[in-house]
Amino acid sequence: MSSTEDEKELVHVKSSVRVEGTKNAVGLEFFEQAQDISSEEIELQYKRILRKLDYRILPLLCFTYMLQFLDKLSLNYASAYTLKEDLGLYGQRYSWVAAIFNFGYLTGALPSNYIIQKVPVAKYTGCMLFVWSILLVSHVGAKNYGGILVLRYLLGMLESAISPSCMMICGLFYPKEAQPLRMAAFLSCNGIATMVGALLSYGLGYSKSSVIKEWQLIFMVIGLLNFTWAFVFLWLCPDSPERAKFLTDHEKSIVIEKVSHNNMGIKEKEFKRYQMNEALLDITVWMMALIGLACGVVNGGSSNFSSTLIRGFGFSGLNATALQLPTGAIEFVLVFACGVAAIYLKDTRIIFLVLLCIPGLSGLIGIHIIPLRYKWALVGCTWLQFIIGGPVIFSWMCLNANIAGHSKKTITTGIWFTFYAAGNIIGANIFYAYQAPKYISGMIGLITSYVGIMVLAILYRFLLVWRNKSRDKEQNGYSEETARQAILDGFKDMTDKENRGFRYSL
Numbered sequence: 001m002s003s004t005e006d007e008k009e010l011v012h013v014k015s016s017v018r019v020e021g022t023k024n025a026v027g028l029e030f031f032e033q034a035q036d037i038s039s040e041e042i043e044l045q046y047k048r049i050l051r052k053l054d055y056r057i058l059p060l061l062c063f064t065y066m067l068q069f070l071d072k073l074s075l076n077y078a079s080a081y082t083l084k085e086d087l088g089l090y091g092q093r094y095s096w097v098a099a100i101f102n103f104g105y106l107t108g109a110l111p112s113n114y115i116i117q118k119v120p121v122a123k124y125t126g127c128m129l130f131v132w133s134i135l136l137v138s139h140v141g142a143k144n145y146g147g148i149l150v151l152r153y154l155l156g157m158l159e160s161a162i163s164p165s166c167m168m169i170c171g172l173f174y175p176k177e178a179q180p181l182r183m184a185a186f187l188s189c190n191g192i193a194t195m196v197g198a199l200l201s202y203g204l205g206y207s208k209s210s211v212i213k214e215w216q217l218i219f220m221v222i223g224l225l226n227f228t229w230a231f232v233f234l235w236l237c238p239d240s241p242e243r244a245k246f247l248t249d250h251e252k253s254i255v256i257e258k259v260s261h262n263n264m265g266i267k268e269k270e271f272k273r274y275q276m277n278e279a280l281l282d283i284t285v286w287m288m289a290l291i292g293l294a295c296g297v298v299n300g301g302s303s304n305f306s307s308t309l310i311r312g313f314g315f316s317g318l319n320a321t322a323l324q325l326p327t328g329a330i331e332f333v334l335v336f337a338c339g340v341a342a343i344y345l346k347d348t349r350i351i352f353l354v355l356l357c358i359p360g361l362s363g364l365i366g367i368h369i370i371p372l373r374y375k376w377a378l379v380g381c382t383w384l385q386f387i388i389g390g391p392v393i394f395s396w397m398c399l400n401a402n403i404a405g406h407s408k409k410t411i412t413t414g415i416w417f418t419f420y421a422a423g424n425i426i427g428a429n430i431f432y433a434y435q436a437p438k439y440i441s442g443m444i445g446l447i448t449s450y451v452g453i454m455v456l457a458i459l460y461r462f463l464l465v466w467r468n469k470s471r472d473k474e475q476n477g478y479s480e481e482t483a484r485q486a487i488l489d490g491f492k493d494m495t496d497k498e499n500r501g502f503r504y505s506l
Helices: 005-010 028-034 039-078 083-087 093-118 121-141 145-159 162-173 176-204 214-236 249-262 273-281 283-312 317-322 325-344 349-355 357-369 375-402 406-428 440-475 480-491
Strands: none
Touching: 028 249, 039 093, 039 121, 039 145, 039 162, 039 176, 039 214, 039 249, 039 283, 083 145, 093 121, 093 145, 093 162, 093 283, 093 406, 121 145, 121 162, 121 214, 162 176, 162 249, 162 375, 162 406, 176 214, 176 325, 176 375, 249 480, 273 406, 283 375, 283 406, 283 440, 325 349, 325 375, 349 357, 349 375, 349 440, 357 375, 357 440, 375 406, 375 440, 406 440
16 A cells, blocks of 8 residues: 555544553643544534634634735845945945844754743744844834944744744644645735835835835834734644644644644654654754755845845845835745645655746856846846745745654754754855955855755655655554554654654655
């Protein structure tokens, strides 16, 4: 029998056995209550409950992710005006201002993931939203190179919690087969952030005041948006299905029963050192981490230097900002479409990860070889760099679906985001001012990164296929009994290595 997540979805566990060793497991009581509900009723009601989740959880994730990406882009948009001149960001100073955010992100990545496992995830996320909104508004008061460096570093530390939090919330409320579309939906909001930010900064660029500069207005408006949203998020977002006030107890049981088919339980607050050791020795963890590093290099280069690139092709600051509008539309449509496709085309997560690298790689080669007189062709090639959100989100899908054991997942996610932050630092610092407008070193670095992502992803898929086939052979296929035990072992907080009924999603 083929060992796919589709087959596991068809198996509904009906067992009154209490799972041993799960005193810290979230949602176990509701899972046991669900064993009194027939499989037919679960399937019938879950469709309605899924819509209910999408009306509440998905908009919260989408808007939060849009705002956090808008924060990251704020420096890029501000650089289209007089930010560099006003703060003395000459030479490589702007590169270091762009990079220092990622040093903060690097510092906060592992601690943030540890805290997220231990505390109510939605409350922690809302608090981070509130504090970073204050930091964004504080950018208005920056007077020099040192001041902006400190602010960007602190902002990076706080924002390191947001992506892992969104991933965890998605994993808490949705089973594996539903996650690709929802994760693609909230990450595609990076595209909306790009469009909103471009329109916002373009409009604010026409503001003329002797008191406040255009770039200061950009930081102020984005900061105030985050300030307001922090309170909305704290009010509306639950920490887990069992704490979701908008669900009845009956609905909570059905949600938890469906999510239990991820073979990971719901949430385990105890940190287990042996799972950390397993993560550090798992080759797939390091393969995904290297993919994260390469994604970070591409993102660090494109998000911080797209305005600079377009200006170098012969456009004014205002036009350079306006010309980033299509990048948002391209990213939003393409990433979301791939998420939809991954729902209907099974075992294609890693294939899409590879395919989404091709447009960006082609664009980089174009920037490298197309003469400057063809400036619109060069702009089009620059637009393609914003598709990097696609490989990022499919990496996250693989992390969410293929790492079991909550402590192992905490360490794995922390490592991935640490490498991603390191990649962003590298990407922001391989663009040398003296190489403008083509930035040869930057182009070569980003091209190498895309090739690395593709090679690693292909090897990663081959390894997971081999692991699944080995377990099928070990267990003579994938039976109903195997699926039942895999779910119970998930509530015991077993890792993907320990839980022999666990199958990897491709």
